[in-house]
Amino acid sequence: MDIIVCVKQVPGTANVEVDPVTGVLKRDGHAGKLNPYDLFALEAAFRIRELSPEPEKVRIRTLSMGPGQAEASLLETVYMGADSAYLVSDRKFAGSDVQATSYTLSRAVMKTGPFDLIICGKQTTDGDTAQVGPELAEQLGIEHAANVTEAEPEEDGIRVTVNMDDVIMIQKMRYPCLITIDKDANTPRLPSYRRKLACGSGAVTVWTASDLDIDLKRCGLEGSPTRVEKIFPPESRCDREISEGSGDELAGELCSWLRERKFL
Amino acid sequence: MYNCVSERDAEYLRSAVSPERVLFRGDIAPDYGHDELGGITSMPDILVKVTSADEISEVMKYASGRNLPVVVRGSGTGLVGGSVALHGGIMLETVLMNRILELDEENLTVTVQPGVLLMDLAAYCEEHGLLYPPDPGEKSATIGGNISTNAGGMRAVKYGVTRDYVRGLTVVLADGSVQKLGGKIVKNSTGYSLMNLMIGSEGTLGIIAEAVLKLVPLPQVTKSLLVPFGSAEDGISAVPGIIKSRASLTAIEFFERDTVLFAEDYLGKKFPDTRSPAYLLLTVDGSDAAYVDSELDHVAQLCLDLGACDAYLVDTDERKESVWKARGAFLEAIKASTTEMDECDVVVPRSRVADFIKYTHSVAAELGIRIPSFGHAGDGNLHIYICRDDLPSDVWKKKLGKAFDLMYEKAGSMGGTVSGEHGIGFAKMEYMERACGSRQTQIMEGIKKAFDPAGILNPGKLFRPWTDQNE
Numbered sequence: 108m109d110i111i112v113c114v115k116q117v118p119g120t121a122n123v124e125v126d127p128v129t130g131v132l133k134r135d136g137h138a139g140k141l142n143p144y145d146l147f148a149l150e151a152a153f154r155i156r157e158l159s160p161e162p163e164k165v166r167i168r169t170l171s172m173g174p175g176q177a178e179a180s181l182l183e184t185v186y187m188g189a190d191s192a193y194l195v196s197d198r199k200f201a202g203s204d205v206q207a208t209s210y211t212l213s214r215a216v217m218k219t220g221p222f223d224l225i226i227c228g229k230q231t232t233d234g235d236t237a238q239v240g241p242e243l244a245e246q247l248g249i250e251h252a253a254n255v256t257e258a259e260p261e262e263d264g265i266r267v268t269v270n271m272d273d274v275i276m277i278q279k280m281r282y283p284c285l286i287t288i289d290k291d292a293n294t295p296r297l298p299s300y301r302r303k304l305a306c307g308s309g310a311v312t313v314w315t316a317s318d319l320d321i322d323l324k325r326c327g328l329e330g331s332p333t334r335v336e337k338i339f340p341p342e343s344r345c346d347r348e349i350s351e352g353s354g355d356e357l358a359g360e361l362c363s364w365l366r367e368r369k370f371l
Numbered sequence: 372m373y374n375c376v377s378e379r380d381a382e383y384l385r386s387a388v389s390p391e392r393v394l395f396r397g398d399i400a401p402d403y404g405h406d407e408l409g410g411i412t413s414m415p416d417i418l419v420k421v422t423s424a425d426e427i428s429e430v431m432k433y434a435s436g437r438n439l440p441v442v443v444r445g446s447g448t449g450l451v452g453g454s455v456a457l458h459g460g461i462m463l464e465t466v467l468m469n470r471i472l473e474l475d476e477e478n479l480t481v482t483v484q485p486g487v488l489l490m491d492l493a494a495y496c497e498e499h500g501l502l503y504p505p506d507p508g509e510k511s512a513t514i515g516g517n518i519s520t521n522a523g524g525m526r527a528v529k530y531g532v533t534r535d536y537v538r539g540l541t542v543v544l545a546d547g548s549v550q551k552l553g554g555k556i557v558k559n560s561t562g563y564s565l566m567n568l569m570i571g572s573e574g575t576l577g578i579i580a581e582a583v584l585k586l587v588p589l590p591q592v593t594k595s596l597l598v599p600f601g602s603a604e605d606g607i608s609a610v611p612g613i614i615k616s617r618a619s620l621t622a623i624e625f626f627e628r629d630t631v632l633f634a635e636d637y638l639g640k641k642f643p644d645t646r647s648p649a650y651l652l653l654t655v656d657g658s659d660a661a662y663v664d665s666e667l668d669h670v671a672q673l674c675l676d677l678g679a680c681d682a683y684l685v686d687t688d689e690r691k692e693s694v695w696k697a698r699g700a701f702l703e704a705i706k707a708s709t710t711e712m713d714e715c716d717v718v719v720p721r722s723r724v725a726d727f728i729k730y731t732h733s734v735a736a737e738l739g740i741r742i743p744s745f746g747h748a749g750d751g752n753l754h755i756y757i758c759r760d761d762l763p764s765d766v767w768k769k770k771l772g773k774a775f776d777l778m779y780e781k782a783g784s785m786g787g788t789v790s791g792e793h794g795i796g797f798a799k800m801e802y803m804e805r806a807c808g809s810r811q812t813q814i815m816e817g818i819k820k821a822f823d824p825a826g827i828l829n830p831g832k833l834f835r836p837w838t839d840q841n842e
Binding site (some may be wrong): 119120138140141143146186293294295296297298299300301368369371 | 402642643644684687688
């Protein structure tokens, strides 16, 4: 079985400033980190491997599109347990929106070889669209399920629990398919120093545009129909919590709130 | 003996302080009768929610004139009954004195009222690029309480304890006089350090009304390693080697899998790894990422050489949260795992931590009781919990007494002492007297008498009941 986990490197801090003139995120000076949502996707892949009848036959590869420094995040996926990692990096891909990104990723997926399952994080902490996963499935012409909270391998597919906000849907999907994992679906494991020691140089395969069978008109800024007019930080304000419910429910909620803060 | 409190005392205090902030007997919530673990319950007669040094002074003048006992209380998160009004009387609650008064960036100090919560101070300092290093697990404790017990916490290996960060105190003495001790000064060779006597005095010498605290620049990078070991013995035995390597660590924490599993149940959240029987949690901080990374690599390799199964990197906010949140909940988690428990906050030389932990295992086996533990292995301070579980009360109390006797005696024989950071309060008096001996206890009593001749401040704490001695 082959699983591909798509990951992205995002700014390492939640307090990224926005340049008031250009409206672009100021990424300089901040180390990158693996998108926190992708950690849940990775952990889901590792668990599927562990639950499989023959874990040694489950190969997990990770894939990312991004600048050269994203290699560090891909190395981290190997330290966590991925078997191999691929970075698609070329200035021609700069400025990609979700459509161009998912197209480029779909070409890279094909290049990595046959697969059964693709797992993505639900969204990223910088772009926040939650669209790349489902669009990647569309580009590849495979089924997908978003907001998955549980994933369990079965004989010829996967059984997933999907958080639809109002309802929980349990569905079975046949391979090949794509799922995006919801936040807090699991507790991601940590990168291992032993795996780092065992991992020699060249653990991450880097591809440029010329390595892929790709239509460059559909990549980067040129292939992106979306135009970002302006990015600005939300106005800061005091936190408020409004609760609704019966008197008893509200009393219980207030009591736990006060207890949590040691007022009771 | 103290005078009996009457409604007239409450009336006077209402007029001197505020009608709304003085509560009398039945109006006082039961929570004011206990702390989080001290094993004793006793209600104050009058609760005064003070807002200033002047109010504290007014109350003390009155209490002193009337010979009424006075106990000061912060958030009530103590573990040894230190803030319980054993003799009733007046309780001064400081939580309304929760203002951060001044940040002095030229002297790198912050001046706070005693009711400021540790977590609020930490967040405030961080916002200003500074660090208040003491880091006790109980973040909702007040700074006044931290100073009163000389609280330590998880960063003591590198930064030291609360005492190392107190520069000055404004205290109200038993007679109501207000004294300033120390100040925004780095050096001080001016006679006995009354300020240092106040630190750790658990409300028996005076009442802290204001504190000037020393700050340090906020480290730009902080990362940890979660290091699994094949056995508790392997894990704890690695600590002296790590210390000896001169690795510059901020924290060296030790815990066992059972404790992690309790924390998982308590928080309803899984820990990143529970496959190994024991873990060390090591932290490095610094201003430079390359330095921190290289130090972490060095420590990780060292741990492998010392028998660790692996070393897992805890570097991002999310990873830190998943590990440190559980670490912060250990006490409450163990508490939730049993019917009743008591703790031993013993401290031993760091080179003896492994021997002491092994000894607690043998005590548990000998007495047939469960004694989970965790602790600040890097500074020799261990938190050991004697759990009652299904034992009948009388059997448990007997075993508890025996376990305490054995463990405190062992700690003493190793060059350790009774309390590392939780204090003596009511619960550990007997053991302090044994550990310090009669001569030192006499000197401490002399100090107490010099500060508080009538013995009205927090009676029945640190030493055997003050009133008994008066009688």
